[in-house]
Amino acid sequence: MNQAEIRKLIPAVRVAINAKHRKFSNPKGPEGRLTMLRKTVTELVKLERVELNYQRGDEARGYAERLIAMAIKHGDRHIPTMEMANYWLTEKQLVHKLFKVLAVRYKDHTESYTKLHKAPNIYPGFYRERVVLELKGNPFPPLEKKNSSHNWIHNILLEEAHQDYIRKKLKEGERSN
Amino acid sequence: MMARLVEHLCSELRLLAGAVDTLAWTLWPKGPPPMMAAAALPVPVQYNVEQISGSLLEDLKEEGFLWAVPKSRRSRERRLTRKFGLENKHKKMLPYRKLLTCDDCGHVHEPGRLCPNCYGENKKITQAMQEAMVTMQGLNPVEYEAVPVFKGEKVNTGDGFHEGKRIFEVPTERPKWFSNRLTVKSNVTTSSDTTVVKPTNLA
Incomplete structure (x- = not known):
C-alpha cells in the first residue's frame, strides 16, 4: 500500500489525553464549550501562565499542545494550520506569536510544550482542584525548583573533596600514632 | 326501549365531557390530568372483612413477601x-500528617503540590510581569x-543577549530569589558604566 500512515499526518500530542472529552455542560451546547476553551487557550498563549480549575486546565492543555505542534510541523504557509490558529486564537496578534515566537522556541523540544502544576489547597476553600498551566520557557520565575541530586557535578566534586579530607585526617592520625 | 336510549345518551355525554376536560388540561395544564384525578379520588369500597382477612393473611404467610x-x-x-464513631x-479524628516542609521557605505544603507561601510570592511578581508584558506588546x-x-x-546590550528580543520594564524590584541568568556571571549591573537602553531603542 502506498498510503501514508494516517497517524503520522497529525503531529502527536505529547501529553496524556482522556479517551473521552469533558463535556463541560454549557447553555450554548458544544459550541459554547469550544468558545470557553478557545478563551482559555488564547489566555495561555498571551500570558504564558494561567491559574485554572483542574478540569478546564487539563482539557485546554491538549488543544494548546496540538496547536503548537501543528505550528511547528507545518509552519505558517499551511492553510489548515493557519485556519486552526485563526480559530483557536481569538486575539489575532497572537497568531504571529504562535508562528514566530512559540514555534521557534519549541523547535528542538523533545517533551511537551506546556506544564501543569497543582496549585496549593487553601484552607478553608471550595476544594475545587486548582492548577497552574504554563508554557515552558516563559520569562517568569520558575514555580518548581529542581531537587538537588548526587549526580550534579558540584555534588560529585563536594563528595570527592569530603572523601579526600577524611583520607587526609586518617593519614595524620596514623603518623601521630 | 326509552331507558336504553337514555343510558346510551348519558354514556355519550360522559365521553364528551372527558374529551373536553382532556383538551382543557392539554391547553392549560394544572395538576394531574382529569382522568387521573378522578382515579385518585377516594372511592368508598366496601369489603366483606370477615370474608377477606383470613385468606389474605394466609396468602402472605405462604407466598407473599415483605x-x-x-x-x-x-x-x-x-x-x-x-x-x-468513637474517639x-x-x-478516630486523626491529624493530617501527609505534609512536607518547603526546602526554600520552610512552610508546610502537601506533597505533589506547590508551596502556598512560595506560590503566593511567585504569583504576585508574575502578575506584575504579565501586566508589563501585555502593555508592552x-x-x-x-x-x-x-x-x-x-x-x-x-x-548591557554589548553581549548580544537581547538580540531578537523585546524588553518589558517591570515596575517592581527584582526579587532576590529570582536570579537573572544562572549560567552567565551577570548581564545586569547597577554600576554607571553601562548605558541605559530604553525598550523603544532596542531591536
Missing part, C-alpha cells in the same frame, strides 16, 4: 456511634520573545 425493614428501633447511642475506637503583532527588566536594573 420488603426488608428495620425490625427494632436503633437507640440514640447506637445511632450517634454509627454516625461519628478511642474506629473513626499591545495590539501589535507579537514577533519577538519578551525579556523582563526590573526596576533599577540597567541593560
